[in-house]
Amino acid sequence: MSRRLFPLLxxxxxxxxxxxxxxxxSTSVLPAYMQTQNPMIASETWDDWLREEMVGQVxxxxxxxxxxxxxxxxxxxxxxxxxxxxxxxxxxxxxxxxKMIVDENPMPLVADFTFGPLMGEISFESRVRYDxxxxxxxxxxxxxxxTMMVGRFVQAAGGCSAAVSRDVATAExxxxxxxxxxxxTSGGMSTAGDGTPREVQLMIRHPNFTGLQVHTGSLxxxxxxxxxxxxVTLDGxxxxxxxxxxxxxxxxxxxxxxxxxxxxxxxxxxxxTEGAEFVQHFALNSGA
Amino acid sequence: xxxxxxxxxxxxxxxxxxxxADGVALPEGYRLSEYKAPVPxxxxxxxxxxxxxxxxLWQSGRVAFVDVLPDLPRPKGLPADAVWQxxxxxxxxxxxxxxxxxxxxxxxxxxxxxxxxxxxATDGDPSAPLVIFCRADCWMSWNAAKRAGEMGYTHVxxxxxxxxxxxxxxxxxxxxxxxxxx
Numbered sequence: 001m002s003r004r005l006f007p008l009l010x011x012x013x014x015x016x017x018x019x020x021x022x023x024x025x026s027t028s029v030l031p032a033y034m035q036t037q038n039p040m041i042a043s044e045t046w047d048d049w050l051r052e053e054m055v056g057q058v059x060x061x062x063x064x065x066x067x068x069x070x071x072x073x074x075x076x077x078x079x080x081x082x083x084x085x086x087x088x089x090x091x092x093x094x095x096x097x098x099k100m101i102v103d104e105n106p107m108p109l110v111a112d113f114t115f116g117p118l119m120g121e122i123s124f125e126s127r128v129r130y131d132x133x134x135x136x137x138x139x140x141x142x143x144x145x146x147t148m149m150v151g152r153f154v155q156a157a158g159g160c161s162a163a164v165s166r167d168v169a170t171a172e173x174x175x176x177x178x179x180x181x182x183x184x185t186s187g188g189m190s191t192a193g194d195g196t197p198r199e200v201q202l203m204i205r206h207p208n209f210t211g212l213q214v215h216t217g218s219l220x221x222x223x224x225x226x227x228x229x230x231x232v233t234l235d236g237x238x239x240x241x242x243x244x245x246x247x248x249x250x251x252x253x254x255x256x257x258x259x260x261x262x263x264x265x266x267x268x269x270x271x272x273t274e275g276a277e278f279v280q281h282f283a284l285n286s287g288a
Numbered sequence: 289x290x291x292x293x294x295x296x297x298x299x300x301x302x303x304x305x306x307x308x309a310d311g312v313a314l315p316e317g318y319r320l321s322e323y324k325a326p327v328p329x330x331x332x333x334x335x336x337x338x339x340x341x342x343x344x345l346w347q348s349g350r351v352a353f354v355d356v357l358p359d360l361p362r363p364k365g366l367p368a369d370a371v372w373q374x375x376x377x378x379x380x381x382x383x384x385x386x387x388x389x390x391x392x393x394x395x396x397x398x399x400x401x402x403x404x405x406x407x408x409a410t411d412g413d414p415s416a417p418l419v420i421f422c423r424a425d426c427w428m429s430w431n432a433a434k435r436a437g438e439m440g441y442t443h444v445x446x447x448x449x450x451x452x453x454x455x456x457x458x459x460x461x462x463x464x465x466x467x468x469x470x
């Protein structure tokens with residue numbers, strides 16, 4: 001759907017609502033963009049203590065108007081379930097912080113993101129582990145200090161103890177290797193540095209051991225070791241920083257958009273829980 | 289209410305008595321490792337029950353359910369400030385969760401915890417009915433059922449399908465809290 005058409009359709013839907021309700025023929029009173037197949041379910045975990053632990057006393061507003069969270073209703077491979085978080089176009093406030101939380105994971109905080117101005121309207125995608133069926137929620141803080149939340153329910157289980165996809169020795173040997181894929185959505189003809197939206201996918205090799213997995217054969221427990229810091233910058237200007245937990249899937253992958261500031265390279269710094277540091281500079285060919 | 293329970297127990301006996309004995313051999317004492325594996329059809333000192341009987345006993349509201357599925361220990365290498373909640377255990381509503389009590393060689397503290405947990409679940413009545421379970425192919429429920437019998441409980445029911453059988457029938461589950469013994 002075109003971004004410009006969007007408010008128009010929305011107002012049309014709102015106008016149409018009373019008529020549909022009166023006619024009694026409509027089963028849904030939400031505009032189409034707000035309908036979801038898998039809304040969050042009531043969560044004692046969240047109500048009893050997790051909310052306090054994650055966001056404290058802060059008032060949380062419903063975020064459906066300004067952001068979208070797309071996840072599958074169910075997933076076969078619970079160790080790599082994608083999510084896409086998007087800021088809806090036209091929201092005038094910048095999102096500065098985002099917490100992704102899976103209520104029922106042993107380690108519920110998936111990741112805590114800080115976004116710089118160059119991220120523009122946030123579009124962010126990654127993959128997550130689920131130990132049991134659970135809500136996943138995105139709690140965003142806006143520039144004006146408001147906190148907003150959207151969430152979904154995902155049927156996937158077993159992802160925190162799922163077998164390592166390659167043998168442990170190989171996973172450890174290739175740890176920290178990175179790739180950056182530039183996905184040009186603008187045709188590549190604009191001039192660098194003009195704030196053109198760019199989209200990239202950053203892939204980091206790291207087993208993100210949960211500490212709940214075992215060696216195949218010996219069944220010996222593998223100690224937890226995962227990426228807990230990712231910093232991405234363009235010529236020193238922050239794109240995003242992530243403080244993460246092991247609920248981010250093995251070989252963390254982040255697809256995101258940003259505004260081109262003319263930088264010729266993107267720097268990525270990754271640190272894991274053992275203190276290992278990996279740094280990579282990627283040349284950008286934007287607008288060249 | 290009492291009649292409902294009696295009917296449920298009768299149904300259970302039918303199931304238990306007709307259960308076929310084949311396949312996996314009974315260990316001498318307890319199973320000590322590789323707990324996730326095919327289990328036998330019976331436990332000395334307990335009756336085996338299937339889904340329908342477990343459900344009937346649960347519906348009577350008078351039978352204690354004891355879940356022995358292990359917890360997830362906080363992993364080594366986890367940063368000290370990381371929020372850790374362990375396993376979120378969605379199970380038969382109202383069950384007493386006594387995590388890890390089905391291991392084959394529990395230490396004194398674990399034995400004490402198991403004994404105190406059973407006592408709480410039965411109000412100290414060794415003739416009270418008890419359903420012991422974890423998941424399918426889970427020797428921990430086998431061990432725990434056997435041990436409960438040896439501790440003097442006379443109406444122990446072993447539900448080997450556990451929560452896999454339960455959820456397969458779309459019966460309700462609820463997140464359990466671990467039983468805390470001081």
